[in-house]
Structures are given as C-alpha cells and as structure tokens.
Amino acid sequence: MNEVVAGIDIGGTNIAFGLVDQQGNIVARDSTPTNSYSTPELMAESVAWQLVELANKHQAEIIGAGIGAPNGNYYNGTIEFAPNLPWTGIIPLAKLFIAQLQVDCLVTNDANAAAIGEMVFGAAQGMKNFVMVTLGTGLGSGFVVNGQLVYGHDGFAGELGHIIIRRDGRTCCCGRKGCLETYCSATGIVRTVFEWLEIGRQSSLQKLPIEQLTARKIAEAAEAGDSLAMDAFEFTGKILGEALADVVALTSPEAIILFGGLANAGYFIFNPTQASMEENMLVIFKNKVKLLPSQLPESNAALLGAASLIWNG
Amino acid sequence: MNEVVAGIDIGGTNIAFGLVDQQGNIVARDSTPTNSYSTPELMAESVAWQLVELANKHQAEIIGAGIGAPNGNYYNGTIEFAPNLPWTGIIPLAKLFIAQLQVDCLVTNDANAAAIGEMVFGAAQGMKNFVMVTLGTGLGSGFVVNGQLVYGHDGFAGELGHIIIRRDGRTCCCGRKGCLETYCSATGIVRTVFEWLEIGRQSSLQKLPIEQLTARKIAEAAEAGDSLAMDAFEFTGKILGEALADVVALTSPEAIILFGGLANAGYFIFNPTQASMEENMLVIFKNKVKLLPSQLPESNAALLGAASLIWNG
Numbered sequence: 001m002n003e004v005v006a007g008i009d010i011g012g013t014n015i016a017f018g019l020v021d022q023q024g025n026i027v028a029r030d031s032t033p034t035n036s037y038s039t040p041e042l043m044a045e046s047v048a049w050q051l052v053e054l055a056n057k058h059q060a061e062i063i064g065a066g067i068g069a070p071n072g073n074y075y076n077g078t079i080e081f082a083p084n085l086p087w088t089g090i091i092p093l094a095k096l097f098i099a100q101l102q103v104d105c106l107v108t109n110d111a112n113a114a115a116i117g118e119m120v121f122g123a124a125q126g127m128k129n130f131v132m133v134t135l136g137t138g139l140g141s142g143f144v145v146n147g148q149l150v151y152g153h154d155g156f157a158g159e160l161g162h163i164i165i166r167r168d169g170r171t172c173c174c175g176r177k178g179c180l181e182t183y184c185s186a187t188g189i190v191r192t193v194f195e196w197l198e199i200g201r202q203s204s205l206q207k208l209p210i211e212q213l214t215a216r217k218i219a220e221a222a223e224a225g226d227s228l229a230m231d232a233f234e235f236t237g238k239i240l241g242e243a244l245a246d247v248v249a250l251t252s253p254e255a256i257i258l259f260g261g262l263a264n265a266g267y268f269i270f271n272p273t274q275a276s277m278e279e280n281m282l283v284i285f286k287n288k289v290k291l292l293p294s295q296l297p298e299s300n301a302a303l304l305g306a307a308s309l310i311w312n313g
Numbered sequence: 314m315n316e317v318v319a320g321i322d323i324g325g326t327n328i329a330f331g332l333v334d335q336q337g338n339i340v341a342r343d344s345t346p347t348n349s350y351s352t353p354e355l356m357a358e359s360v361a362w363q364l365v366e367l368a369n370k371h372q373a374e375i376i377g378a379g380i381g382a383p384n385g386n387y388y389n390g391t392i393e394f395a396p397n398l399p400w401t402g403i404i405p406l407a408k409l410f411i412a413q414l415q416v417d418c419l420v421t422n423d424a425n426a427a428a429i430g431e432m433v434f435g436a437a438q439g440m441k442n443f444v445m446v447t448l449g450t451g452l453g454s455g456f457v458v459n460g461q462l463v464y465g466h467d468g469f470a471g472e473l474g475h476i477i478i479r480r481d482g483r484t485c486c487c488g489r490k491g492c493l494e495t496y497c498s499a500t501g502i503v504r505t506v507f508e509w510l511e512i513g514r515q516s517s518l519q520k521l522p523i524e525q526l527t528a529r530k531i532a533e534a535a536e537a538g539d540s541l542a543m544d545a546f547e548f549t550g551k552i553l554g555e556a557l558a559d560v561v562a563l564t565s566p567e568a569i570i571l572f573g574g575l576a577n578a579g580y581f582i583f584n585p586t587q588a589s590m591e592e593n594m595l596v597i598f599k600n601k602v603k604l605l606p607s608q609l610p611e612s613n614a615a616l617l618g619a620a621s622l623i624w625n626g
Contacts, residue, residue, distance in 0.1 A: 129466040143563065145463050152458075152565025153442040154601065159562040162595045164555065174595055242477065249472040250456065250563065252465025282475045282487055288467065 001061040002027070006051045006101065007307030009110075010034065010069040010093075012084035017047055019060055020307035024121035026300055028054040040079075040091045048100030064104040065097050066309030068113035068302055073155040077107045106309040110134065110302065111158060112149055114259055114294075115142025117305030120312050123257050123295040130255045131247055133160065133240075135262035135269075138173075139181035139188075143251060161185070165243050184240040186215035186261040192232045193218055203228035219265040233268040240269075241276020248277070248285045259294035259301065266293075314374040315340070319364045319414065320620030322423070323347065323382040323406075325397035330360055332373055333620035337434035339613055341367040353392075353404045361413030377417040378410050379622030381426030381615055386468040390420045419622040423447065423615065424471060425462055427572055427607070428455025430618030433625050436570050436608040443568045444560055445607075446473065446553075448575035448582075451486075452494035452501075456564060474498070478556050497553040499528035499574040505545045506531055516541035532578040546581040553582075554589020561590070561598045572607035572614065579606075 004019040004027055011034065018029030030050060037043035055062050071082040077094025079085065094105040108116075115132035118124040124132075128147040134140040139161035143150040150157045161181035162174055169178030170191065182188055190213050197206050204226045208217060221229035244256055256277075262269055274291045281289075296304055317332040317340055324347065331342030343363060350356035368375050384395040390407025392398065407418040421429075428445035431437040437445075441460040447453040452474035456463040463470045474494035475487055482491030483504065495501055503526050510519050517539045521530060534542035557569055569590075575582055587604045594602075609617055 129470075141563075145458050145465075146461050148459050150458050150564060153567040154565055154598075156597055157442075157563065157565035159565075159595055159597075162562050163559040164593065167555075176593070176595070242480075246476040246559075247563070249475050250454075250470060250560070251463060252467055252470035252472075254466040280477065280489070282472055282489070284469055285467075 001059055003063050004055065004060040005307040005310040006062050006065040007303035007305075008047060008065060008067045008097075009113075009302035009306050010067065010079070010085070012070070015043065015047060016303060017051055018303045018307075019051070019054055019058065019062070020304060020311070021060075022311055024304055026303060027058050027060055029303060030054065035086055037086070040087045040093065040096060044093070044096035044100055048097060051101070062101060062103055064106075064310035065101055066113070066306040067093055067097065067105065067107045068110045068306040069093065069107060070109060072107045072109040072112075074106065074108045074112070074149070074151050075155040077105065079107070104310060104313075106313070108149070108151075108309060109140070110305070111140030112142040112151075113305030113309060114140075114296070114301060115144055115305075116149060116308045116312050117296055117301060118257055118259075118294060119144060120308035121296060121304050123292045124255065127254050129251065130253045130257060131160075131251065132257050132259065133244075134260045135185055135258060136260040137185060137187050139185045145251060160243065160247065163243060163246075165239055180239070180243050184236055184243070184262075189215050189218055189232050189236045189262060192235055193228065196228055196232070201228050205229060215261050215265070219268060222265070222268050230268070233265060234272045236262070237269050237272025238276040241273045241278075242280050244273065244277045244291075245280035245282075248289050249282055252285065253289060255290035255292050257292045257294055259296070260298075263293060264298070314372055316376050317368065317371075317373040318620040318623040319375050319378040320616035320618075321360060321378060321380045321410075322426075322615035322619050323380065323392070323398070325383070328356065328360060329616060330364055331616045331620075332364070332367055332371065332375070333617060333624070334373075335624055337617055339616060340371050340373055342616060343367065348399055350399070353400045353406065353409060357406070357409035357413055361410060364414070375414060375416055377419075377623035377626075378414055379426070379619040380406055380410065380418065380420045381423045381619040382406065382420060383422060385420045385422040385425075387419065387421045387425070387462070387464050388468040390418065392420070417623060417626075419626070421462070421622060422453070423618070424453030425455040425464075426618030426622060427453075427609070427614060428457055428618075429462060429621045429625050430609055430614060431570055431572075431607060432457060433621035434609060434617050436605045437568065440567050442564065443566045443570060444473075444564065445570050445572065446557075447573045448498055448571060449573040450498060450500055452498045458564065473556070473560065476556060476559075478552055493552070493556050497549055497556070497575075502528050502531055502545050502549045502575060505548055506541065509541055509545070514541050518542060528574050528578070532581060535578070535581050543581070546578060547585045549575070550582055550585025551589045554586045554591075555593050557586065557590045557604075558593035558595075561602050562595055565598065566602060568603040568605050570605045570607055572609070573611075576606060577611070
C-alpha cells in the first residue's frame with residue numbers, strides 16, 4: 001500500500017483536503033464548504049470519512065494528518081479564536097482528527113505550513129534558515145531557524161505582518177496603526193491605489209468600480225504601463241524591503257520566499273522589494289540573501305504545506 | 314580532577330580568561346592587555362599557557378574552551394573584521410586555541426555568549442525561547458529559539474541594534490540612519506541628553522564637561538530627581554519598547570533579558586520599556602512576555618557566557 005499523509009487546509013469558505021505522498025504528489029483531493037458543519041466535531045468526522053474513502057479508492061494508507069488553519073497552534077493542536085471560522089473559542093482540532101483517523105495529527109497556521117511545504121517540496125529544499133512571506137489578504141510569515149519552524153513560547157511566533165513599519169500609519173484590523181500588512185499585502189496595495197485616486201492622481205484604474213479594484217487589476221494595469229499602478233508596486237516593494245532588511249538583521253536567512261496573490265505580480269513586486277532590501281541592509285548582509293518566488297503551485301500549496309508537517313517529522 | 318571549561322572574553326582593551334566549572338563557579342581567573350600581542354598566534358599561545366598554569370594550580374582539567382569576541386563567528390570559529398582589535402582580517406581563533414589546548418573550542422560574539430550564559434547559569438535557566446539584549450556602548454542581542462542560539466545562515470544573526478527604528482533618524486556608526494542602538498544604548502542615552510542640552514533644556518547635567526556625560530551620570534541625576542535625566546530614560550525606554558514589541562511579534566519569546574550598563578539603571582529603564590512594549594504589542598502577546606534583568610553578575614558574565622558555549626553543548 002502506498003503511504004500517504006492527509007493534508008487538510010481549513011479556510012473561511014472551503015476546507016480543502018487531499019492525500020500527499022512522500023514525493024509531494026497529490027494522489028487525490030476534494031473540498032467541502034466550511035459552513036456546512038455546525039460543529040468542528042461534525043466537520044472532523046465528515047472530512048476524515050471522506051479522506052478514508054479517498055485512501056481506499058487509491059489503495060493508500062494514511063500514516064498521519066497535517067492541518068493548516070487560521071490561528072492554528074502547533075503546540076496545542078488547536079485553532080484558537082479564529083475570526084473567520086463558524087466555530088468559536090478553542091477548537092481541539094488535532095484531537096478530533098486523531099480520534100477519527102487513529103494517526104498522528106499536527107496543526108499549524110497557513111504561513112507556517114507554507115514555510116514547511118517550501119522546505120520539504122519547494123524553493124527552500126536543503127535550506128536550514130529562511131523566511132517565508134505570504135502576501136495575500138494579509139501578510140503572513142513563517143521563520144525557519146536551524147531547520148526548525150519558529151513557533152515561539154506560545155506557538156504564535158512569525159507575525160511579520162504586525163510589526164509596525166510606520167508609526168501612526170494606516171489603521172490595521174488588529175486595532176493598532178502602521179502594521180506592515182496594511183501596506184504590503186493584496187489589501188495594502190489596493191489601499192495605496194485608492195488613497196492616490198482619492199487625492200486626484202490619474203490612472204486607468206479610476207474607471208473601475210471600487211469593489212473591483214484588486215491587486216490583480218493593479219498588476220494588469222502596471223503591465224499595460226499605467227504609471228500609478230507601477231508606482232504602487234514601487235511603493236509597496238520599498239516598504240516591504242525596509243521590513244525585510246530588519247528581518248535579515250535579526251535572523252540572517254539564506255533566502256526570503258514570497259508567496260501569494262501579490263507575489264504573483266512577479267518583477268513588479270520583486271524588483272522594488274529587492275532594491276529596497278539591499279539599500280536598507282546592514283553591510284555584512286548585503287548581496288547575500290536570496291529573494292525567491294515560491295516553487296509550490298498556488299493551487300496545491302496549502303495541501304502540500306499541511307501534509308509536509310508530517311513528512312518533515 | 315575537577316573538570317573545567319576555559320572561558321575567554323576578548324575585548325578591545327583586555328582579554329579576560331578563567332576556569333569555570335559545571336555549576337558556574339569561576340575557579341580561577343586572570344586577564345591580559347589585548348595590545349600586548351602583535352599577532353593572534355602569540356595571544357593564543359600566551360593565554361593558553363596561562364590557562365594551563367591556572368588549571369595545574371587548581372588541579373583542574375580543561376575539557377573545552379569557549380570564546381566570546383567582537384564579530385565572533387560560531388560556524389567558522391573565527392573573528393571576522395573586528396574594528397576594535399589590533400589584529401585585522403579573519404582570525405581563525407578556534408583553530409589557534411585547539412592547537413594549543415587540544416580540546417574543543419567554540420567562538421561566538423559577546424551578546425550570543427551572554428544569551429547562552431543566561432540560559433545555562435542565569436535568568437533564562439529552563440527557557441527554550443528568549444531574547445538577550447545587551448545595552449552597552451552599542452546594543453547587542455542573542456536570540457534563543459527551541460533551546461538553540463539563532464546564528465542564521467552565515468553566523469551573524471541577532472543584530473537587533475541595527476534594525477531601523479526611526480527612518481532617517483540618528484546617524485549610526487554602521488553608515489545608516491535610525492538604528493535602534495543610536496537611541497537605546499549607553500551611548501544612545503548620552504546622545505539624547507546632549508541633544509536636549511543643546512536646545513537649551515535645563516538640567517543638573519549641564520554642569521558636567523561633555524566628556525564626563527555618561528549613562529551612569531544620567532542615572533545618578535535621575536535618581537536625584539533631575540527631570541531631563543528622567544525624561545531621557547522615558548524616551549529611551551519608549552523606543553526600546555517599540556522595538557521589543559516587534560521582536561515579540563516575530564519570535565514570541567518567554568522573556569526578554571536586559572543586560573549591561575544601561576540595564577543597571579533598574580526601574581528607570583525597565584519601567585518605560587515594559588510600558589511601551591505592552592502598549593505597542595499585538596493583543597495575543599500582551600502581558601505574556603517577561604522583561605527581566607540579567608542574573609549574571611556583570612564582572613563574571615563574559616567569562617560565564619563564553620564557558621557556557623561548551624557547558625551547553
């Protein structure tokens with residue numbers, strides 16, 4: 001029987017799950033709407049049952065389960081107070097799945113799962129010290145030091161999105177001001193463009209209804225030569241590079257890997273980020289740290305990341 | 314025979330060395346002026362010989378040597394381009410001492426040595442995740458994650474003194490502007506007081522000749538109720554707390570330990586630092602992270618830190 005790990009990615013809208021072999025092949029996959037389960041117990045029972053069905057169908061044996069979830073806590077195997085899920089409080093996710101599947105089960109948050117996925121199957125293979133940065137709705141990060149994920153004392157380390165990059169800057173959903181993710185994320189670049197349109201800067205993007213203004217539309221406009229859109233990437237990369245220079249001073253990684261919606265804009269975001277990072281870096285670190293795109297295909301990254309929690313152990 | 318580790322602390326003025334047993338007792342110690350050796354080879358030969366003499370006198374056996382040195386690189390066992398030492402370039406320190414003593418020899422920088430010293434013999438005993446901050450002429454730091462020092466890819470991680478806390482702020486000796494250590498260090502607080510005196514603020518400190526204005530004098534003035542001196546500690550602690558809140562977001566330590574000249578000012582520096590750290594911290598970390606004074610006596614800390622490199626292994 002083919003040994004596989006169950007990878008489970010719990011999101012606010014869907015729960016994606018699949019079977020991943022040791023080479024990183026997704027043997028089978030499926031998904032289910034998060035809101036169809038009134039309790040986490042029902043969800044775990046149903047997802048586990050579907051995973052076992054998939055395993056039977058593919059003559060595979062599930063040897064463990066890895067789960068990526070918002071506010072996932074590695075130490076406790078829990079989701080703790082995740083704002084976007086239908087279930088409240090502290091959810092003993094690992095325990096629920098262990099009860100169903102009778103195998104090891106590890107939980108972490110999405111960005112940490114992405115970091116391990118990158119180490120086991122992607123751009124960070126063979127690296128012992130690197131930083132994963134996910135540029136989606138927010139900015140997530142996973143730090144790997146000496147080949148191990150940095151969970152910190154309580155399991156919540158790696159909140160790069162919430163370092164203060166501009167004192168008294170933009171209001172953040174965390175209740176503070178000037179957090180990195182208010183500038184450097186898919187949402188952040190939209191705020192930048194919106195602010196500039198508000199003060200009357202000209203752009204092809206002003207024809208769009210506000211609700212259609214996305215990071216992807218900004219990238220398309222930049223591609224087409226729109227100068228406001230290009231400036232928005234410059235501005236975003238400049239600030240991200242400043243933050244990454246500080247990250248390098250603290251952890252001196254071999255590489256920083258960018259993943260997610262905003263990272264897909266390619267050189268529009270990579271070039272100004274790299275330039276700003278080098279410009280702001282302490283001399284001893286200059287020209288040493290690689291800035292790399294993720295090598296996990298976006299549609300598989302969450303499952304591979306979750307499964308790699310087990311394959312890495 | 315009593316097993317001991319040779320602890321060696323290489324500074325710009327003196328080289329302190331001694332024998333440290335597994336309980337952290339300094340069995341014997343001595344020192345020698347750094348400038349009395351024209352080459353690192355002569356220094357290693359002489360210091361090793363003196364260490365062996367001490368060991369013989371105390372019927373002790375040297376089972377390893379730990380060295381703390383400016384720009385010390387753990388991976389390579391070297392000092393690399395230290396600006397304050399009489400020897401230039403890359404110095405193969407571990408190799409030189411291994412040749413003399415025929416035992417294991419590990420090298421790291423002063424702040425990392427202090428961190429390990431604190432973990433083995435001081436305030437961080439039993440901790441797996443903490444941050445050491447040394448507030449001396451500059452600001453040094455050592456990060457411990459999962460019980461291991463964070464050296465990073467190249468051995469130079471932990472440069473908290475050189476994160477940019479104020480864009481376009483004070484000029485730093487590293488050639489950039491706004492580095493944390495230009496505000497939060499013994500030198501930094503002197504700059505603060507000097508700037509305020511320059512713009513005409515009144516203080517008992519203005520009677521002092523400039524060259525006598527030290528962090529200790531400022532602490533004495535604060536103790537005596539001088540309001541400019543007290544404000545200077547408030548200002549320094551406020552900025553340090555901002556930086557530590559960001560450090561917590563990234564590494565989520567159990568404790569942050571303050572050591573060195575400025576830390577000796579006690580509540581004058583601890584109170585505003587703690588208040589600012591809590592104020593600037595992401596909600597999930599609030600009231601969780603201890604801010605502690607070092608528990609290594611300052612006169613022994615460097616030797617204990619260096620020796621703990623071996624006792625920790």
